[in-house]
Amino acid sequence: MSTDTFLQIVTLLSGLPIGRVMLIGGEPTIHPNFLEAVRTLKKAGMDVAVLSNSIKFEDNNFLKQTIEAGVSGIMTSIKGGNASDYLQGTGSPSAFTKVMRAISNIEASGTPHEVSVTVCESTMKSFADIIETVKTSWARRFLVDTERPVLLSGGLKPGNFPDCAKIAAFLMSTYPALVQSGLNFSIKVSIPFCHFPPSFIRQMREDNHLASGCQMINGSGLIFDPAGKLLACNHLCENPLGTLGLDFSDGEGYYAFRNRPDLTGFYKRxxxxxxxxxxxxxxWTLCGGGCKLHWLCAGANELLGQYSEKGGKP
Ligand code: SF4
Ligand code: SF4
Incomplete structure (x- = not known):
């Protein structure tokens, strides 16, 4: 993202009732103006958090500069539970060790911190290692997310059709190990809840481990890509709703844009x-039918058939 685009976004945000900004990527910490961007947002009155692979926070000095610049929360996204997973995913033999050091640095700094992992084909294979790794890293919070499809301009990203039934079966089989680990964890379920027996949903709710929610349902949050295009969600990365500087530039312009019939119609759908x-x-309130993008990969009976209370097996 260019400095110009970034500053235009800050101007827009200053005219809207937005209190929190999350810097995501790619990898935000390797942007040459990362620290300056944090300072600018902080100066504009925003609370700033960062979603990162955290490799750069292996360097305590960089972590210190980041916190001093104004970052008040870090989410470390991990890609695996051992050095060989990281070698395969990043090509770097030292990446795993660096991330482990980084997690320990962040925890020691006292900055609010969460470690997250996405359940997908590759992480399912080494999830026992992932749980152990997060446990030994002393991370205070652990978020287990579930894989969602990505919609590119030409259609769904090839090879990215998460198997909801498989993810559900995996989560049910892994849940006891997560509970036994003693970790403070949440599972963000973005697959339709009726892939689980109702008793399992009840159990997760009672244990306070269930998180869910699609921001498109209530139309909350603004996401900008590097070119200043406004996305409804970052998995609709090549399908922007509009462009900063063309469709709107300030708070007033944004409200006029957001009230256009095509936009209100989109969010209503x-x-x-x-x-x-x-x-x-x-x-419904918690599940919302799961991530809407799953509906582009599978039909209603495939997504809802198994345990839905109307028309499916009990
Ligand atoms: S029927 Fe719809 S709202 Fe209910 S659990 Fe299934 S997907 Fe979610
Ligand atoms: S459609 Fe909703 S749940 Fe799916 S990726 Fe987008 S914001 Fe997330």
Whole structure:
């Protein structure tokens, strides 16, 4: 992202009731103006958090500069639970060790911190190692996310059709190990809840381990790509809603843009039940039918059939 685009975004945000900005990537910490960007946002009155692979925070000095610049929360996204996973994913033999050092540095700094992992084909294979790694890293919070499809301009990203049933079966089999680990964890479920028996959803809710929610349902949050294009969600990365500087530049312009019939229509459709079975489902508020992008990969009966209370098996 260029400095110009970044400053235009800050001007826009200053005219909107937005209190928190999350810097995501790619990898935000390797941007040459990362620290300056944090300072600018902080000066504009924002709370600044960063989602990072955290490799750069292996350097305590860089971590210190980041905190001094104004970052008040870090989320470390981990890609595996051992050196060989990281070698395969990053090509770097030292990446795993660096991330482990970084986590320990961040925890020691006292900065609010969460370690996150996405359940997908590759992480499922070494999840026992991932749990052990997070446990030994002394991370205070652990977020388990579930893989979601990505929609590019030409259609769904090839090879990225998460198997919801497989993810559900995996989460159910891994849940006892997560509980036994003693970690302070949440599972962000973005697959339709009716892939789980109702008793499992109840259990996660009672244990306070269930997180969910698609920002497109309530239309909250603004996401900008590096060119200043506004995205409804970062998995719709080549399908922007509009462009900063063309469609709007300040808070007032943004509200006018957001109230356009095509925009309100889009968000209305996103907040609508995707299937009749969802309409009276007791889980609708939390589940919302799961990530809407799963619906581009699979049909209603595949997504809702197994345990839905209307029309599926009990
Ligand atoms: S019926 Fe719809 S709202 Fe209910 S659990 Fe299934 S996907 Fe979620
Ligand atoms: S559609 Fe919703 S749940 Fe799916 S990736 Fe986008 S914001 Fe997340």
């Amino acid at each position: 996103m907040g609508t039940c995707p299937d009749q079975r969802c309409v009276e489902c007791e889980h």
